[in-house]
Structure formats: C-alpha cells, structure tokens
Amino acid sequence: MHPRVVILGGGFAGVAAARELKDLDAEVLLIDRRNHHIFQPLLYQVATAVLAPAEVAAPLRQLAKHQANLSVMMGEVDEIDVASKLVRVAPPGLATRTVAFDYLVVATGVHPTYFGHDEFAKFAPSLKTLTDAEFIRARVLGAYELAELADDAEARARALTFILVGAGPTGVELAASIAQMARITLRRNFRHADPADTRILLLEGAPRVLPSFSERLTQKVERRLGKLGVEVRTGVMVERVDERGVVVAGERIESNTVLWTAGVQVSPLIKQLGVPTDRAGRASVGPRLNCEANPEVFVIGDAASVIQDGHPLPGVAQVAIQQGRFVGGVIGAHVQQRPFLRTFRYRNRGNMAVVGRNFAILERGRLRLSGVATWLLWALLHVMFLPQLQNRLRVQIQWLWSYVTGQRSSRLIPEPRVEKPPITAFPEKRRPDVTHAK
Numbered sequence: 001m002h003p004r005v006v007i008l009g010g011g012f013a014g015v016a017a018a019r020e021l022k023d024l025d026a027e028v029l030l031i032d033r034r035n036h037h038i039f040q041p042l043l044y045q046v047a048t049a050v051l052a053p054a055e056v057a058a059p060l061r062q063l064a065k066h067q068a069n070l071s072v073m074m075g076e077v078d079e080i081d082v083a084s085k086l087v088r089v090a091p092p093g094l095a096t097r098t099v100a101f102d103y104l105v106v107a108t109g110v111h112p113t114y115f116g117h118d119e120f121a122k123f124a125p126s127l128k129t130l131t132d133a134e135f136i137r138a139r140v141l142g143a144y145e146l147a148e149l150a151d152d153a154e155a156r157a158r159a160l161t162f163i164l165v166g167a168g169p170t171g172v173e174l175a176a177s178i179a180q181m182a183r184i185t186l187r188r189n190f191r192h193a194d195p196a197d198t199r200i201l202l203l204e205g206a207p208r209v210l211p212s213f214s215e216r217l218t219q220k221v222e223r224r225l226g227k228l229g230v231e232v233r234t235g236v237m238v239e240r241v242d243e244r245g246v247v248v249a250g251e252r253i254e255s256n257t258v259l260w261t262a263g264v265q266v267s268p269l270i271k272q273l274g275v276p277t278d279r280a281g282r283a284s285v286g287p288r289l290n291c292e293a294n295p296e297v298f299v300i301g302d303a304a305s306v307i308q309d310g311h312p313l314p315g316v317a318q319v320a321i322q323q324g325r326f327v328g329g330v331i332g333a334h335v336q337q338r339p340f341l342r343t344f345r346y347r348n349r350g351n352m353a354v355v356g357r358n359f360a361i362l363e364r365g366r367l368r369l370s371g372v373a374t375w376l377l378w379a380l381l382h383v384m385f386l387p388q389l390q391n392r393l394r395v396q397i398q399w400l401w402s403y404v405t406g407q408r409s410s411r412l413i414p415e416p417r418v419e420k421p422p423i424t425a426f427p428e429k430r431r432p433d434v435t436h437a438k
C-alpha cells in the first residue's frame, strides 16, 4: 500500500508541496473548493479590467496532468479529524465523503475579515477570488455608467468617488490602477460625465501606507499616489459602511463604490487541529511546519504562523511556496525512511509593490529600490511566476497592448443572469422558410 498524502488547498503553498512530491512512491490527493489555482498578486488587474480571469488562473487538473501520482478532488473541506486521520469533503452537488490520510498538509490560506463588522461586507466587497475580481470590475465600470446618467452634480460626484479601506499592497495597487484607468483608458468615452473628475480615497488605520515596507519607501509611494490623484488618509478608522458610502473619523463621505482591502483571517478548520494559534487564528507550527502532537499534520502558507528571528513571517506568496517545497521534502524523506535534519528557514528574496504603471518599490534587506527599472523587474518576475506558459504569453500580450494604447481589454460588465423559459421551437406561423439542399 502506498502512503496517502492529502493536501488541502491548491494555492501557492499546496501546489508547491504537491510538485515537490512528484517522484515519490505515494498517492497524493489535492483537495480544493475551486477547480483552479489563482495567481493572487495580479487579481487587482482583473478587478480593474487590465486582465481577464483566465489569464491569472490555471485549472488544477491541468497542473496535475503530468504528475502521475497526483489526483485532484474539487470540494469544500469542512472537518478534519486528526485522531482518526480523516477529512470530510463536500463535493459540489454530491453527498459528503470522508478521505483517509497518512500525511496531511493544510494549506487553506486566509479570507478577508471585516473586524467584527460583517454588515460592511454587503456594501464593501473584498478581493480574494476571481468572482470577487469580476464583481469589483463590474462595480467600478458601472460607477461610470451611473455618472453618465446622473441627474445632478451631487449624484455624479457620488458615482465618481471610490473609497478603498486598507492601504496594504492590494489597496495601493487597486487605487493606482483605478486612477490610471480614469485618466487614460476612459478618457473621451463619456458624453456627460468626465472620468477626470474621479475622486479616489485610500483610508488606512496605521500611520502610513504599506506598513510592512520601510518609511522612506512608503513616503515615495504616498507622493506617487498623490501625483495620480489618490487622496491618502492615514491613522483614520472607518466607523460605518453603508449604501451611501462611509463614515470615517466622524465625517461622512458619499460614495457608490467602497472596496474593502483590509485584514484577513484563517479558516475555522485550523481550530480543529487543536494547535495553538496566533491572534489572527493562524496555526503555530514547529520548525518542521508540523503540529507537535500530530507530526504527520503540517500547516503551511498563510494559514501558518511561523516566527523567524523574533518576527512572524509575512503572508506572501514566496513564504507559501518555500514552505510547500520544504514540507514536500520532509514528507518525502519520511516515506523513504531517509533522515531529514533541516528545519524551515525563509529566504527573503525581496518584497515588492506596484503603484500604477512605471513605478514599483522593492525592499530586500538594506536594499531599497523604486521607479521605472523596479517596475520592469516587478513585471518580469510576475510573468515568470505565473503558473502556465499560456498565462505568461497572454499576460505579456495584454500588458504590451495596454502599455502602448492605454486600453484595457476586459472592460465588461456582465449582464445579471435571468431565468428564462427555454426556447423550444419557432412558433408555427413564423417558421422560416428553409430549403435543405439535397
């Protein structure tokens, strides 16, 4: 009997772990509620119409196609029983089933949190999935359609005001991308509204934007955002979000479009592992990224809390990928009864954030870069890390087209789905006169 490795989550961490187990004499099962892997760093470009969903995602089955020991199951995992070594999965439209494991890798990531104000979610969508990105795209583009048809200046101003709550990388990237879309892509597209009147507010509770970067770089980012017309307000708390906009530090700001780019929390599944967790609910794992009481259970990626040199590792793709590879190595050695003496150590190859086109920042140790050359490096690295050749080619073409023409090729607002009776046949009287060739 081959040992069975079950991996929960086909994100950066889960896919890296699965790939590392490629040549192992084991049965590897990757379970995810979605049928695709998402390259989340470029999701904001789907939300702002630069890229189409398929350009930043890859079917998990396609990624597994050339790995004979790997199979994929689509379904929501809702229970983990570490004592019995079972997970319960609910495939869409089918009865739940249990799956046994010898090794379990939990890589279920995080999801957005509204810090106890779940009522905000209805008015302020967040960005985590392709559906979220398409929804935000429709809201942003729809705001300009509303502005075009507005009856008075007040309604037009409300439609052209965009509020982003949270100035981490996603908030900054979205704000800058909306600003450039308004200035360049949408110019001269409307007859009554002027996209140049767009107002973008980026609100942040911390004293500065991008708090995970050094102060010198974030000052540059704030100046850059200012040049793009983004108003940055730091050290402010959002007290209310509703259909009219937000209340921030006692001031009401009217807006039809509020986007939530603050805060994440982990899945409730982590609690079922019975391991200590940090404040965000992430599992505190040991130096081999496994649970002390159940060493065959590993937690990696955003769902894990790992302290290195006195600081928790950030929730970024590189951490997730390196942890996935490491855990693949630990499991491989255990299955083959080889000694594995290493403990996990994250090698930081640098943090990057992009602020519209032609400007990005990079921080690596004491090295701090910003500007056009850094932006080119950002573009190159993102293309290189996309999951499939197809994604890499398509993204390069879209970016080139967008850079040269200023256009964005996914400016679509999908129609709402309406249930209609099926069309069975033409009514008898209106049947077209069709002659079939013999």
Ligand SMILES: Cc1cc2nc3c(=O)[nH]c(=O)nc-3n(C[C@H](O)[C@H](O)[C@H](O)COP(=O)(O)OP(=O)(O)OC[C@H]3O[C@@H](n4cnc5c(N)ncnc54)[C@H](O)[C@@H]3O)c2cc1C
Residues within 6 Å of the ligand: 008, 009, 010, 011, 012, 013, 014, 031, 032, 033, 034, 036, 037, 038, 040, 041, 042, 043, 044, 075, 076, 077, 078, 107, 108, 109, 110, 127, 128, 169, 170, 267, 269, 300, 301, 302, 303, 315, 316, 317, 318, 320, 352
């Ligand atoms: C909008 C956005 C932009 C980002 N930008 C950057 C960036 O520029 N650079 C960077 O380094 N990082 C960025 N990140 C962070 C980076 O994407 C994460 O650190 C990384 O994805 C973590 O990988 P993971 O495998 O732990 O989780 P994920 O990639 O989130 O994968 C988790 C997987 O688990 C699945 N899953 C979760 N729960 C269940 C369940 N109960 N049952 C079945 N399946 C489940 C999900 O469907 C998902 O596929 C960004 C994140 C977001 C949301």
